[in-house]
Amino acid sequence: MSDLSPRRDPASRPVLLVVDVADGGRGDPAFEAELQRLTASVVAAAGSVGFLVDRVPAAQTPQDELDARLAAADAVVVTGGEDVDPSFYGGDLSEPHLGQTFPAADRAQVxxxxxxxxxxxxxxxxxRGMQLVNVALGGDLVQHLHDGGHVSDDTADSMVDHRVLVEPGSELAKALGATELDVRSSHHQAVGRVAAGLRVVARADDGTIEAVEHEEAPVWCVQWHPEDVGSRGTVLTDLLEAALAARRAS
Structure with a gap:
């Protein structure tokens, strides 16, 4: 951190900045409700790990305030949501499968x-948080996966269960204590060209990139939804605990 950043009391409760898009404004009420449930799950898991959560809607927060809240945070989670606007990575604005986008939120999150x-x-x-990280650092996205990607046609539950293989020896594998996982996903897009500084550390059976981590910074991103109520294992709390440990070691 720079010398201008707020000084933290080591004994104070660590702060987790959860960054998303504000409730409302989406064209699909069912998707809106699902995102609210998923974000609530992240908040609950963070509290169980010991974080005090600061939830911030990216598009509705002035940039100087967002910067200040980031400077006061010990870790950050960028959650799921809508498609990243293709203009941020040179994608096709006329892609027929493009979903709703929120460019102002994308810009703030980048x-x-x-x-x-x-x-x-x-x-x-x-x-989407993993996709956004890849775009922010210079990568691009596969705008629509074959066969619709890992997303169910069931309007009551869009999640698809599948297997993920994690690279042995990766920081992610160390944090999760596993190299094979059964996960739940809901996405029709994926990381395409991987940004400089990131490395692929997990894939699905069909080759889809399922996780990346940074070569130098404490950054771990997963394409699946460990915060979903039907998820198995402790992936979400493992990731939050890894973030907390990295902050305390800095």
Missing amino acids: ALVRSAVAERIPLVGIC
Whole structure:
């Protein structure tokens, strides 16, 4: 951190900045409700690990306030949501499968990710959060996966269960204590060209990139949804505990 950053009392409760898009404004009420449930799960898990949560809607927060809240945070989570606007990575604006986008939120989150990486603030990206991190650092996305990707047609539950293989020896494998996982996903896009500084550390059976981590900064991102109520294991709390440990070691 720079010398201008707020000084933290080592005995104070660590702060987790959860960055998303504010409730409302989405064209799909069912998707809106699902995102609210998923974010609530992240908040609950963070509290169980020991974090005090500061939830911030990226598009509705002035950049100077967002910067200040990042500087006061011990770690960051960028959550899932809508498609990243293709203009941020040179994608096709006319892609027929493109979902709703929130460019103002994307712009704010891109700036926040770059600052977090530069300042070495631990960062966890989930689903769209992983895609956003890749875009922020110079990568691009597969705009629509074959056969619709890992997303169910069931309007009551969009999650698909599948297997993920994690690279042995990766920081992610160490944090999770596993190299094979059964996970739940809901996404029709994925990381394409991997940004400089990131490395692929997990894939699905079909080759889809399922996790990346940074070569130098404490950044771990997963494409699946460990915060979903039907998820198995302790992936979410493992990631949050890894972020907390990295912050305390800095």
